Amino acid sequence: MVGLNTEIINTGKYNEITIIKAQGYIDSTTAPEIKKIIEELIEAIRYKIIIDLEGIEYISITGWDVFFFKLKEIRSLGGEIVTSNMIKDIQNIFDLMELPLIIKSFSSVKNAVAYLYGEKVEEKKEKNADINASKTEQDVKEDVIILPGEVDSSETADDKPAHAPTQQKIFDITNAEVLPMLPKNEENKS
Numbered sequence: 207m208v209g210l211n212t213e214i215i216n217t218g219k220y221n222e223i224t225i226i227k228a229q230g231y232i233d234s235t236t237a238p239e240i241k242k243i244i245e246e247l248i249e250a251i252r253y254k255i256i257i258d259l260e261g262i263e264y265i266s267i268t269g270w271d272v273f274f275f276k277l278k279e280i281r282s283l284g285g286e287i288v289t290s291n292m293i294k295d296i297q298n299i300f301d302l303m304e305l306p307l308i309i310k311s312f313s314s315v316k317n318a319v320a321y322l323y324g325e326k327v328e329e330k331k332e333k334n335a336d337i338n339a340s341k342t343e344q345d346v347k348e349d350v351i352i353l354p355g356e357v358d359s360s361e362t363a364d365d366k367p368a369h370a371p372t373q374q375k376i377f378d379i380t381n382a383e384v385l386p387m388l389p390k391n392e393e394n395k396s
């Protein structure tokens with residue numbers, strides 16, 4: 207895996223939108239490159255920035271931070287930083303960290319450009335749709351981690367032997383939903 211390669215592309219009716227096309231990974235060793243590019247764009251009065259992540263394989267916490275370090279300043283100047291083309295693994299982490307509350311992300315550069323022009327962009331949320339569509343019922347059951355102690359609602363009473371311990375879901379990968387781990391009365395038993 208290479209470090210980070212970037213290409214700067216100007217686009218838009220008056221070339222007022224800058225696309226930072228990135229390839230490789232963004233972590234503490236490569237994030238300063240993106241930071242420097244953003245600082246140079248601000249100095250050049252280029253406040254509409256799309257970071258195209260199509261070629262990015264990994265982003266660390268430090269990498270995410272670099273997208274936000276000048277965001278407030280850019281927004282105060284009437285600009286915006288958005289991302290586009292995240293691969294599914296990176297998009298899942300982006301969503302899990304609730305970063306869409308801070309920075310907009312789009313499935314394509316075209317949608318990101320439309321958004322920067324003030325157009326309403328309808329992005330389909332297919333986060334788990336394509337994953338779940340290809341899964342069988344057994345695959346979905348295997349994605350659920352069960353702990354002893356509570357009932358797994360996917361089983362009926364007829365399916366369980368009378369002596370079987372009850373079970374509790376703690377993490378459902380298909381919905382990326384964290385559920386309570388243990389009832390309070392069982393926390394101290396471990």
